[in-house]
Amino acid sequence: MESEATETAETRWLDQTERDAWLRLVAVVELLPGVLDAQLRGSAGLTHFEYFVLAMLSEARERTLRMTTLAQRTNATLPRLSHVVRRLEDRGLVERVPCPEDRRATNAHLTDAGWDAVVDAAPGHVETVRTHVLDPLTREQLSQLRAIGDSLLATLDPEGRMTALFDGGA
Amino acid sequence: MESEATETAETRWLDQTERDAWLRLVAVVELLPGVLDAQLRGSAGLTHFEYFVLAMLSEARERTLRMTTLAQRTNATLPRLSHVVRRLEDRGLVERVPCPEDRRATNAHLTDAGWDAVVDAAPGHVETVRTHVLDPLTREQLSQLRAIGDSLLATLDPEGRMTALFDGGA
DNA sequence: CCCGTTTGGTTGTCGCTTCAAGTAACACCT
DNA sequence: AGGTGTTACTTGAAGCGACAACCAAACGGG
Numbered sequence: 001m002e003s004e005a006t007e008t009a010e011t012r013w014l015d016q017t018e019r020d021a022w023l024r025l026v027a028v029v030e031l032l033p034g035v036l037d038a039q040l041r042g043s044a045g046l047t048h049f050e051y052f053v054l055a056m057l058s059e060a061r062e063r064t065l066r067m068t069t070l071a072q073r074t075n076a077t078l079p080r081l082s083h084v085v086r087r088l089e090d091r092g093l094v095e096r097v098p099c100p101e102d103r104r105a106t107n108a109h110l111t112d113a114g115w116d117a118v119v120d121a122a123p124g125h126v127e128t129v130r131t132h133v134l135d136p137l138t139r140e141q142l143s144q145l146r147a148i149g150d151s152l153l154a155t156l157d158p159e160g161r162m163t164a165l166f167d168g169g170a
Numbered sequence: 171m172e173s174e175a176t177e178t179a180e181t182r183w184l185d186q187t188e189r190d191a192w193l194r195l196v197a198v199v200e201l202l203p204g205v206l207d208a209q210l211r212g213s214a215g216l217t218h219f220e221y222f223v224l225a226m227l228s229e230a231r232e233r234t235l236r237m238t239t240l241a242q243r244t245n246a247t248l249p250r251l252s253h254v255v256r257r258l259e260d261r262g263l264v265e266r267v268p269c270p271e272d273r274r275a276t277n278a279h280l281t282d283a284g285w286d287a288v289v290d291a292a293p294g295h296v297e298t299v300r301t302h303v304l305d306p307l308t309r310e311q312l313s314q315l316r317a318i319g320d321s322l323l324a325t326l327d328p329e330g331r332m333t334a335l336f337d338g339g340a
Numbered sequence: 341c342c343c344g345t346t347t348g349g350t351t352g353t354c355g356c357t358t359c360a361a362g363t364a365a366c367a368c369c370t
Numbered sequence: 371a372g373g374t375g376t377t378a379c380t381t382g383a384a385g386c387g388a389c390a391a392c393c394a395a396a397c398g399g400g
Contacts, residue, residue, distance in 0.1 A: 104366065
C-alpha cells in the first residue's frame, strides 16, 4: 500500500523492527483482556474491570473512594463507572454513600460481601496473571516491560490518572 | 467460590518488580484500544478492528480471504467477524463471495472502495502508532518489546493463530 | 449409498460501553 | 441575593461483541 508521493507529509512507514514490535503489541492487547475476563468470569462471576474496581476500593482508605477518583484509577468514563457500580450495588458488593462534604459527590464503599468477593477472586486471578504474563518473562524482561510501560504511558496517559497506583500506591 | 481456607497451593503474591510491570501492562492494555479507536473513528469512520480486517484483506492474495482464516488473523470469533463483515458489506467496502471449491465457505473480498478506505486511513493510523507507541521507545526497547511479545504470545495464543502475520506475513 | 460427525457460517438475544442529555450542587462575581 | 459557569454524577438510547442455537455442506465409515 505504498501510495505515490505527494501527500501533505510523507508517511514514514514502519521498518521491520518497528513492525515486529507493533504487531506483537497489538496481538497482546487484543488477546489479554479476553483471557483475564474468561478466568474471572468463570471462577468469580466478575469482569476484569469489575474486579479491578473492587480491588481499587479494597486498597483505599476506609474501602471508600469518590466516583470521580475511582473512574480515574480504573481509566473509566464516569457513565461507565456509574453503570458498573449500580450493578455491583445490586449484587451487594458495593454501597453508594452520598458524600457529606460535597453533596454533589457520591462515595463508593466496598461492603463486606464485596471484600470477600475480592479475597476469593484474587488467588485465581493472580495465578492467571502469573501463567500468562509474569512467568513467561525473565526478571530482566520484567524491568524492561516496566520501563517500556512508563514510556508509553507518558503519551497514552499524560495526566497520569491511572498511574496514581504506582506513585502513592499501596 | 474457592472453598475453604488455605487453598491447594499458597498463592504467590506479586513482588515489587512483578507488580510494577503488571500494572503498567494493564494500563497500556486498557488505554491503547481507546486511542486507536478514537483516531480511526474520527478520521476514517472505522473501528480499529474494522481497519485491521480491511488491512488483512489488503495484504492477502487477490485481496480475498476465507472467513475462517480472516477470523484467525484478526483474533475474532466467527460470529463477530460475520457481523462486522456484514456491516462493512453494507458500506460497500467488502464483498462476500461464495467459495467455489467449498460451498460451505465464504470468501471476503476487499472492494476498490474498501482498498481506498484503507489507503486513506493508513497514514493517519501509522502516525498515531508512531506518536503513541513507536517514537517514545528506543530501538533497543523495540527489540525488547518484540521478544517480550513473543514470550507472552506463546501462552496467550498457543496455536499461533494471530502470528501467521509474522511468519508468512507480507 | 446412507447416516453420523465435523466443519463453515449466519442469525438472534443479552449484556456492557459509549454518547448525548439532563439534574443537582458548588463557586465565584457583582 | 442573583446569575453564570463548572463540577459530579445519573439516566436513556444506540451499537458492538459474546454466547448459543441453528442450517448447510463436506467428510468417513459401514
